[in-house]
Amino acid sequence: MPFDTTGKVSLDHIYAQADPRAYFTTLRELEYCIPQLAEPYFADLIRQHRTRLGRTVRVLDVGCSYGINAALLNGGATMDELYEWYTDPVASVLDRDELLIRDRERFAKGQSGARIAGFDSSRSALDYAHASGLLDDVVCADLETGDLTESQRARLSGTDLVISTGCIGYVGASTIVKLATVDEDRRPWMAHFVLRMIPFDPIADSLRALGYDIELVDRVFRQRRFVSDEEQDQVIDTLHAQGIDPHGLEDTGWLYAQLRVCRPAGSVGSTPATDGVAGQH
Numbered sequence: 001m002p003f004d005t006t007g008k009v010s011l012d013h014i015y016a017q018a019d020p021r022a023y024f025t026t027l028r029e030l031e032y033c034i035p036q037l038a039e040p041y042f043a044d045l046i047r048q049h050r051t052r053l054g055r056t057v058r059v060l061d062v063g064c065s066y067g068i069n070a071a072l073l074n075g076g077a078t079m080d081e082l083y084e085w086y087t088d089p090v091a092s093v094l095d096r097d098e099l100l101i102r103d104r105e106r107f108a109k110g111q112s113g114a115r116i117a118g119f120d121s122s123r124s125a126l127d128y129a130h131a132s133g134l135l136d137d138v139v140c141a142d143l144e145t146g147d148l149t150e151s152q153r154a155r156l157s158g159t160d161l162v163i164s165t166g167c168i169g170y171v172g173a174s175t176i177v178k179l180a181t182v183d184e185d186r187r188p189w190m191a192h193f194v195l196r197m198i199p200f201d202p203i204a205d206s207l208r209a210l211g212y213d214i215e216l217v218d219r220v221f222r223q224r225r226f227v228s229d230e231e232q233d234q235v236i237d238t239l240h241a242q243g244i245d246p247h248g249l250e251d252t253g254w255l256y257a258q259l260r261v262c263r264p265a266g267s268v269g270s271t272p273a274t275d276g277v278a279g280q281h
Helices: 021-029 034-053 068-073 079-087 096-106 123-131 150-156 173-180 201-209 229-241
Strands: 057-062 114-120 137-140 161-164 189-195 212-216 221-225 254-264
Touching: 021 079, 034 057, 034 068, 034 161, 034 189, 034 221, 034 254, 057 068, 057 173, 068 079, 068 114, 096 123, 114 123, 114 150, 123 137, 137 150, 161 173, 173 189, 173 201, 189 221, 201 212, 201 254
Parallel strands: 057 114, 057 161, 114 137, 161 189
Antiparallel strands: 189 254, 212 254, 221 254
16 A cells, blocks of 8 residues: 555545445444544534524535544444444445435434535545535535635635544645635634644644634544554654654554644634543543
8 A cells, every 4th residue: 555755554545436335344444433532522613603603503524535524423423333334234235326325314314503514535425425415515626736616615605613534634734724714704613633743833824824723632532543564663753753752652553633623813612522532542
């Protein structure tokens, strides 16, 4: 498998399939769990918005792939349930249309009080997530090299909260700034889970220039197990090169992320609260 510049294995192939079965089959073996750990933080930020605004909260999931965060937030699912759902023998014999019908029946009712849109560069993943009913709207674009069209800007206008659980590094300041400035007169809150070996400073600097305050939540979160010893060694080398100590974290066999909550200066809000989610430190 190819590696990216941080030493992490590229799993791009699992995001480009017509349905999520390869995604869940592959990531189950690696105990990928960051969406489950992120869910209570996102849910708390949604609750804060709903209390403040008194309406449905508009959420944009950046790097949403097949709508996993939406499945947890609006579909009432857990990662373990999704792994079982997409890898069981019943799912394996269905064609894509039959799988979609099964998904629409499972995820018919939202429960978070949020309208969740997805942003990704994988058209096939977005199409599936939208057709399954997990995502209310989707935008497919690469904002590292291009800009939003007027139609895309209109569909993203009014976003209250931008979330992500692993796309930072694939996308950088260019993408985040363009999403932050969709509306000229308002800035959405943001909550990004970022792997520890990926520098967030360029994004933080750009957001501060737009008037954001950046809060680093004082915990770390497991993302997934390393694919191989080679991947682990390369990521640890990257961490050492940046002066980051992997002891007790990456050297135990897991990738770890940190959460940055980004709010426009003067926003009334609190650090998202959770009650001891497994996998946090």
